[in-house]
Amino acid sequence: MSETVSQIPFVDYLVLDDGAPHLRAHECTSCGARYFDRRNACAACFGTEFAPVDIATEGIVRSFSIVTFAAPGVDVPFVASVVDLDGTTAKGNIINCPPDPEHVKLGMKVRLATYSMGTDDNGVEALNYGFEPA
Numbered sequence: 001m002s003e004t005v006s007q008i009p010f011v012d013y014l015v016l017d018d019g020a021p022h023l024r025a026h027e028c029t030s031c032g033a034r035y036f037d038r039r040n041a042c043a044a045c046f047g048t049e050f051a052p053v054d055i056a057t058e059g060i061v062r063s064f065s066i067v068t069f070a071a072p073g074v075d076v077p078f079v080a081s082v083v084d085l086d087g088t089t090a091k092g093n094i095i096n097c098p099p100d101p102e103h104v105k106l107g108m109k110v111r112l113a114t115y116s117m118g119t120d121d122n123g124v125e126a127l128n129y130g131f132e133p134a
């Protein structure tokens, strides 16, 4: 076991600030629409100026689906969800929670959590995010 020397986010909109990981969106400076992927123009107003904005780490489950069939190598079941983070919609899996309707509910309070995707030979650990019950 080699010691982890650094961590990198698996997606570029996950920010791994010390002890306070969060998502960062591109916010349209004209209308305030937020996007996690990079845009050349705003889908709402066609504005082309964006500013980075840090997104709340706590939210509410707005919809979810328990995935029981997936490509080979993908562990199932898992829970894919859409979460309202204080007004910003984000997609992510529900983690640290049994993947069944007994434990995952619409309107459930969740918070951002990170998990390891693995560590390479240089000790660089890739982290992805999900949402766990708050």
Ligand SMILES: [Zn+2]
Pocket (backbone or CB within 6 Å): 028, 029, 030, 031, 032, 033, 042, 043, 044, 045, 046, 047
């Ligand atoms: Zn806009």
